[in-house]
Amino acid sequence: YRHTQKPLPEIGKELNVDGIIEGAVIRAGDRVRVDTQLIEVGSDRHLWANTYERNLGDVIALQNEIARAVANQVQARLTPQEQAHLLSEDSVDPQxxxxxxxxxxxxxxxxxxxIRKxxxxxQQAIQRSPNYAPAYAGLAEAYAVKFDVAPQEQYSAAKSAARRALEIDDDLAEAHNALAASLFWYDWDWAGAEKEFQRALALNPNYAQGHQWYGQLQKALGRRNWSDEVLRAGELDPLSILPSGVGxxxxxxQYDLALGLIRKKLELYPNAxxxxxxxxxxxxxxxxxxDAIASSQKSVTLSAGEPVYLSGLARVYAISGKRKEALQIIEQLTVLSKRRYISSVQIAEIYAALNETDLAFRWLDRALGEHSPALVYLKSPTVLETLHSDPRYAELERRVGLPL
Known part of the structure; x- marks a missing residue:
């Protein structure tokens, strides 16, 4: 909302909040000043304002001081972990x-x-400050969604970075969250992943990404209440690019609700x-x-041809009856796979949409050998629907270790 002309009541309604914090940050050399104010949305009334100034190296302590002040003003109830976090006076190298x-x-x-950037x-942050735990945790979370390398390489790097972060700071929610994601998507260790997700959310109950990924675990395990977690993620971080709840x-x-949510996100991220x-x-x-083809083609154009969007376009072509176009994209992905990792599940989904059942299962067998993270969603009713009645599908679920 940085450049928006919308009035505060409208912004508050969109974010579902009663108050909004406005602020300005001014940096001069190694000093930073923050002017902040709390505004009641309904009345546009200023409830509180203050100015803070610190050395740049104390920026985390400055953030915590401002957060404590705001929490006191709104009389927020903080968990013991949140109180301890806000009382910390950690310093960090400004660069x-x-x-x-x-x-x-x-x-x-x-x-x-x-994600590559x-x-x-x-990695640059780690090289500069080798004991800065949040950088390792962030690196682990980045690898958890870095899908241009094979899963073994991807999640080995993620787990290594997460465990290094936890060696430095075992109370870092982001590190537990990243470790949980790796145990979930690659190791298929449901119990271990759940333990780590719950630990992350106990440390930081307001960590939106933790709720988002924990909801994905519950979805994979076929739990009916999985949507509670992802919808909570959307409430906690309404400005995230992730359209929490669309799944x-x-x-x-509820397709119209899904479309409405996506369109709201497009107002914030028109080129996503x-x-x-x-x-x-x-x-x-x-x-x-x-409309499906036009939207899918735009995703390919905006991404400069990322494989995940190419395969999505191919599925739409297949569903729309454009078999030739879908097969052409399979050929394109096959050529790309000689230069970089392409998920076998993406190819299988296209063949499934084309009703090429045997070819779909052939690629799913490859995906099993890769430990493809996409296989955790086999129980979802909207994944590979045309294959669900085939006995080989239940066998695949069993081999992944999903509960019956």
């Missing part, structure tokens, strides 16, 4: 912290190029390929094939 913030910024964008910035709306057939891919899939389920 390290700047690298860390850049890494988190690119991580939040979630396209392949941005994120990994690079986290639930898709599974429950992931959102256009989501649009394409929902339109295809509504049998609005022309």
């Amino acid at each position: 390290t912290y700047e690298l860390y913030l850049k890494a988190r910024y690119f991580w939040g964008k979630r396209d392949e190029n941005s 994120s990994v690079d910035y986290f 639930w709306y898709r599974e429950s057939g 390929p992931s959102l256009y891919a989501e649009l394409g899939e929902i339109y295809a389920r509504k049998r609005m094939y022309q």
Whole structure:
């Protein structure tokens, strides 16, 4: 909302909040000043304001001081862990912290190029400050969503970084969250993953990404209440690029609600390929094939041809009856796979949509050998629907270790 002309009451309604914090940051050399104010949304009334100034190396302590002041003003109830966190006076090298913030910024964008930049910035932060635990935790979370390398390489790096972060600071929620994600998506260790997700959320109950990924674990295990976690993630971080809740709306057939949520996200991120891919899939389920193809094509264009969006377009082509175009993309992905990792599940999904059942299972067998993270979602009713009645599908679920 930085450049928006919307009035505060409208912003408050969109974010579902009663108060908004406005602020300005001024940096001069090694000093930083923060002017902040708390505004009641309904009345546009200023409830509180203050100015803070610190050395740049004390920026984390400054953030905690401001957070404590705001919590006191709104009389927020803090857990003991949250109180301890806000009372900490940790200092950090300013350049390290700047690298860390850049890494988190690119991580939040979630396209392949941005994730690569994120990994690079986290690694630079670690090189500068080898004992800065948040940088290791961030690196682990970045690898957890870095899908341009094989899963073994991806999650080995993620677990290594997460465990190094925990050696330095065992109370770091992000590190437990990253370790949980690796145990979930690659090791298929459901109990171990759940323990780590619960530990992360006990340390930081307001960590949106923790709720998002814990909800994915519950979805994979076939629990009916999995949507509670992802919807909570959306409440905690309404400005995230992730359209939390779309998966639930898709599974429950509430396609118009899904479209509404995606369109709201597009107001914030008008060039996000992931959102256009989501649009394409929902339109295809509504049998609005022309719109589905147009949206999916836009996701490919905006991403400069990332494989995940190419495969999404191919599935839409297949569902729309454009068999030739779908097969052409399979050929394109096959060529790409000689230069970089392409998930076998992506190929299997296209063949499934084309009703090429034997070929789909052939690629799913390859995915099993890769320990593809996408296989954890086999129990989802919207994944590989055309294969569910085949006995080989139940056998695949058993081999992945999913509960019956």
